[in-house]
Amino acid sequence: MKKIIVIAIMMALLVTLVTGCSATSSSESSEIYIASANPMTGDSAQFGDMKVKAIELALEEVNKNGGIDGKQVKLLVGDDTGNPKEAPNVAQKFSSDKKVLAVIGHWNSSCTLAARGIYESAGIPVITDSVNKAITDGTTPHIFRISLTDTTQAQHLAKYAYEVMGKRKAAILFTANDFGTGLKEDFTATFTELGGEIVATETYFEGQSKDFSPQLTKIKSKNPDLIFIPGYYVETALIAQQAQSSGIDVPMLGTDGISSEELVKLGGDAVEGIKFAGFFHPEVEYPGTKEFVEAFRVKYNKEPDTYAALAYDSAKLLLEAMSQGGATREGIKKYLDNVKDFPGVAGPIAFEGNDVTRGIIILTVKDGKIVPADIQP
Secondary structure, X not given: OHHHHHHHHHHHHHHHHHHHHHHHHHHHHHEEEEEEEEOOOOOOHHHHHHHHHHHHHHHHHHHHOOOEOOEEEEXXXXXXXXXXXXXXXXXXXXXXXXXEEEEEEOOOHHHHHHHHHHHHHHOOOEEEOOOOHHHHOOOOOOEEEOOOOHHHHHHHHHHHHHXXXXXOEEEEEEEOOXXXXXXXXXXXXXXXXXXXXXXXXXXXXXXXXXXXXXHHHHHHHOOOOEEEEOOOHHHHHHHHHHHHHOOOOOOEEEOHHHOOHHHHHHHHHHHOOOEEEEOOOOOOOOOOHHHHHHHXXXXXXXXXXXXXXXXXXXXXXXXXXXXXXXXOHHHHHHHHHHOOOEEEOOEEEOEEOOEEOOOOEEEEEEOOEEEEOOOOO
16 A cells, blocks of 8 residues: 555656646747846946846837747846946856846946856857956957947047047046046046146045045146046036035036936036937937837836947847847857847947947036037047
8 A cells, every 4th residue: 555655656746747847848948038137226226227128128029029939038137236246146147047048238347347257158148338448358259348448438538528628637536446447547548648638536436435525625726627527427416516516617528327317317407518428319310219219218208328228239139149040149149240230229230359339429418408419529
């Protein structure tokens, strides 16, 4: 009798195991996965949120039309918190998961630098909008950048400051990380080569610095005609407000790191007139731009920012790569290596040395709204 009971239990377990394996296999065969590795919490969470929204919009569009080869495309979201110590954990999780075919992220340069080796070892393609030039130094051929390097952006901004804005004496107040340091150094090199002078250089720490009066006092004493702020929207808004309170009436120039409506919400009239780099604006139209903006507005009741547009284009690139080259890590990598003039909503996309080829837009805050500056590079 005991033997019969044992055999019955074993048979039941076997049926359960077979059923479970069958269900898992069916699930895997009917779905394709990509991942987003971005700051979903912390001071840069606004950018991660916008990116995920845009990626989900792109996936929703393709899935409504049958997906890729009849398979629905799903998104896994990882939160690196904007911390380079957390980014490798996210990278390891996605890289070791065989069903994840590609990753969009990380947003912070320091996070991408900390995680890129893990992705490379796993042979998983990554499209990032981080700007530090070391990310695509040739040692990690699976990492593709959809935004300009910090060097290229800084050169554009320095020329704009000197040649268009007519500035000659700049002060720099930068965030003490890879992003801010790289932009500070490259802006300095180009601005001084053109004939300008850097009269003050001060720093701060993202997510920690709240009182900028010591730095602003030193900057004010040097009488600059421009303050260049390589950093993010939270601190830039505070700097603008505190500069206004201190009687500093000097034009400010920022980077793509402040290209967010949150800058205006936090800074109010103190950020009116600030200029900064961007790679996208709804008024600068390419094929598909108008449709993307309208779909984003309808779905989320807000305006897409630069990083939403870049994330949407990144997702579209990956979807096309899977459609053309197969839903494998190797097929996606091969497609990205050879893509030319892909019609992105932020402009046509091609990669040279794993870096995108594109220009910048100069944006400004006018009457409480982010708009293209009257004079472009």
